[in-house]
Amino acid sequence: MTNSQNFKRYLKENDLKGLKTIKKAELHNHCGLGMKFDNIHSYTKGKIKRPSKDMKGIKGLDDFIFNEYMNHIKTKEDFLWTIEATIKDAIDDNIVILEASVDCHDILRFENDKDFFDCIGSLVDKYKDKIDFRPEIGIAKSISDENLEKLIPKIIDSKVFKSIDLYGDEEIVGFDRYKIYYDYAKKNGLKLKVHAGEFLGAENVKEAIEILNIDELQHGFRAVESDYVLDMIKERNIRLNICPTSNIYLGAVDDIKNHPVRKIYDKNINISINTDDLIVFDSTVSEEYLVLYNNHIFNEDELDKIRINSLR
Numbered sequence: 001m002t003n004s005q006n007f008k009r010y011l012k013e014n015d016l017k018g019l020k021t022i023k024k025a026e027l028h029n030h031c032g033l034g035m036k037f038d039n040i041h042s043y044t045k046g047k048i049k050r051p052s053k054d055m056k057g058i059k060g061l062d063d064f065i066f067n068e069y070m071n072h073i074k075t076k077e078d079f080l081w082t083i084e085a086t087i088k089d090a091i092d093d094n095i096v097i098l099e100a101s102v103d104c105h106d107i108l109r110f111e112n113d114k115d116f117f118d119c120i121g122s123l124v125d126k127y128k129d130k131i132d133f134r135p136e137i138g139i140a141k142s143i144s145d146e147n148l149e150k151l152i153p154k155i156i157d158s159k160v161f162k163s164i165d166l167y168g169d170e171e172i173v174g175f176d177r178y179k180i181y182y183d184y185a186k187k188n189g190l191k192l193k194v195h196a197g198e199f200l201g202a203e204n205v206k207e208a209i210e211i212l213n214i215d216e217l218q219h220g221f222r223a224v225e226s227d228y229v230l231d232m233i234k235e236r237n238i239r240l241n242i243c244p245t246s247n248i249y250l251g252a253v254d255d256i257k258n259h260p261v262r263k264i265y266d267k268n269i270n271i272s273i274n275t276d277d278l279i280v281f282d283s284t285v286s287e288e289y290l291v292l293y294n295n296h297i298f299n300e301d302e303l304d305k306i307r308i309n310s311l312r
Contacts, residue, residue: 007307008300011293019286025097025310026090026285028218028241028274030138030167032073033065034086034100037279043081044072051280056251057199058169061280069279076109076119083123086278091130093284097311098131099191101138101165104151117158124160134162136193137185139178141168152181156188163191165218170200175211182212191215193241198252202226209238216241219252224260230267240264243276244291245283256295265302272310273303 001009003022010018041048048071051064073082083102090098102120110116124133137155139148155161164185166178175194182192194212197205198219205223208214209232220240223229233240242261247253253260265271273288275281283291289307292298298306 004304004308007304011289011300011303014290014294016286016290019289020093020284022286022307023094023096023311024285024289024307025099025272026095026274027097027099027216027239027272027310028243028276029086029090029098029100030277031086031100031102031135032079032082032106033069033277033279034275035082035089035279037282039085039089040072040082040279043085048072053249055249055280058250061250061277062169064280079106079109080119080123083120087123087127087131087133089278089284090133091127093286095285096131097134099134099136099163101136101167102161103138103140104143104155105140105147107151107155113154113158117160121160135160136163136165137161137190139164139166139181141166141172145177148177148181153184156181156185156190159188161190163193165193165195166212167195167218170196170198170204173200173204175208179211182214186213193218196220197222198247198250202229205229206232209233209236214238219243219247221247221253221260221264224263230264230269234267234269237270239270239272241272241274243274243281244288245281246276249281256291256297259297261292262297265298265306270309271306273306 007022049068086100107116120135127133186192192214193216194208194214195218196208201222202225205220206229216239218241223233244259248256275285289303293303
């Protein structure tokens with residue numbers, strides 16, 4: 001049987017073990033948070049506390065990251081462990097393409113830039129026979145102008161990173177200060193992504209597209225509030241990298257059955273299905289496909305089409 005035939009059969013049989021044998025891509029993953037909680041729990045010898053199930057919004061997520069997670073991931077070695085753990089858990093789910101962000105500030109953990117680039121590059125090479133790991137430059141909206149200027153150009157110049165992503169509290173509005181860096185990334189062949197339209201509306205998505213000329217939206221589903229913005233996304237062939245469980249967990253969507261992903265798909269807009277932060281949301285890509293299937297958001301043929309398109 002083909003990959004597609006098996007994938008559809010495993011969905012119908014609710015066979016998670018089988019789904020994990022099928023090739024998939026993950027295009028929305030925050031590398032330091034991309035491993036299963038049990039793995040980091042073991043790494044920290046049981047010291048890290050499990051994320052709250054009542055977490056609401058980005059501020060709740062940031063509270064876990066800065067007041068819990070960062071208490072345990074302090075050293076260069078800790079940081080590199082998180083990257084490798086993310087890669088290993090992706091391989092375990094048969095992710096063959098992994099685009100995962102590494103926050104630009106992590107370069108400051110290293111004595112020199114070359115060491116940082118060499119370490120990331122060595123992880124790409126170490127697992128290249130099992131996964132196409134494509135490191136992504138992560139930029140938090142709270143970054144200072146000084147660090148934007150000091151860090152981003154040289155990280156782009158390294159050629160180690162294949163895409164760029166902007167994330168953080170959507171209440172920090174405005175994209176103009178990042179434009180020159182996105183233009184420079186585009187000039188150097190990087191894929192351009194941005195978090196927008198998860199908590200703020202379609203205007204937030206429109207602004208991100210117009211100013212940053214992006215290739216892909218992380219979340220972006222609030223674009224459904226405007227036919228004009230949906231048409232803009234379709235005309236520019238912008239992919240939306242959707243993370244259903246994350247959206248429910250953080251309260252951006254009240255119920256999986258109300259998730260706008262179906263409406264977006266019906267507009268013939270390209271989407272992918274992803275985990276976002278596996279350590280927090282505890283749902284692999286295979287499990288995300290099952291969630292969408294079991295809640296009758298998509299049928300098996302549609303999910304297979306989404307899976308195949310994400311591999312291109």
